[in-house]
Amino acid sequence: MKINYTYSLAEYEAINKARQRRARLAIWGQILFWLLVAINLGAGLWFISVAWPLKLAEDWIYLGNLAIAILLLAGRFIGGPWYRKWYLRQQDVEGRLVDVEIDETGIRTNVGSLGSQAAWSDIRRADEEPRHFVIWINRLQAFSIPKTAFPGESDERAFRLLVKDKVRDQDLVK
Numbered sequence: 375m376k377i378n379y380t381y382s383l384a385e386y387e388a389i390n391k392a393r394q395r396r397a398r399l400a401i402w403g404q405i406l407f408w409l410l411v412a413i414n415l416g417a418g419l420w421f422i423s424v425a426w427p428l429k430l431a432e433d434w435i436y437l438g439n440l441a442i443a444i445l446l447l448a449g450r451f452i453g454g455p456w457y458r459k460w461y462l463r464q465q466d467v468e469g470r471l472v473d474v475e476i477d478e479t480g481i482r483t484n485v486g487s488l489g490s491q492a493a494w495s496d497i498r499r500a501d502e503e504p505r506h507f508v509i510w511i512n513r514l515q516a517f518s519i520p521k522t523a524f525p526g527e528s529d530e531r532a533f534r535l536l537v538k539d540k541v542r543d544q545d546l547v548k
Contacts, residue, residue: 375475375476375477375532375533376473376476377473377474377476377519377523377524377525377529378471378474378523379471379474379519379520379522380469380471380472381467381468381469381485382469383468384505384520385506385519386458386461386462386518387458388503388505388506388508388520389508389516389518390458391503392503392508392510392516393516396499396501396545407446407450410443410446411443411446414442414443415439415440415443417439418438418439418440418441418442418443421439422437422440467485470486471485472484472485473485474517474519474523476533476536478494478536479493480493480494480497481497481509483517492509492511492517494540494541496511497509497510497511497541498510498512498513498543499544499545500541500544501544501545502545502546505521505522506519506520506521507519507521507533507534507537507546509537519533534546
């Protein structure tokens with residue numbers, strides 16, 4: 375089966391979401407992040423409520439905890455997306471046509487003059503995101519194939535069955 379699509383930020387984000395979903399201790403990282411934000415917000419507001427009535431000359435010091443909480447949130451919701459867009463631009467694949475050939479031996483891709491191939495035995499795992507299939511070659515590299523690239527529902531179903539048959543560690547929805 376042959377498909378093609380134009381690589382975009384959505385494909386790159388699907389890889390990142392699949393990586394985060396499967397990461398060890400990911401839930402603990404989320405809990406720790408929100409705990410730090412809550413502690414810094416609470417401490418900052420408490421320090422300000424205590425310092426404000428006393429009219430201390432060093433009131434600005436008490437804003438430090440609030441600043442830390444704001445920086446944590448800005449890093450997560452502004453810095454993170456900016457960095458992912460920057461990193462995608464550095465790869466020089468955004469907006470390029472991706473040709474994918476899938477058969478019983480494996481997956482072959484061509485992006486411009488760059489080609490890669492992976493035998494099914496070399497594929498580490500497969501994940502399904504709401505709009506993409508993510509096929510992992512190793513812990514860092516993956517093929518991200520949008521579901522809209524498949525010409526029809528039968529082709530998507532055939533791909534899903536092939537992945538279920540060939541990839542041992544897979545997390546497909548249907």
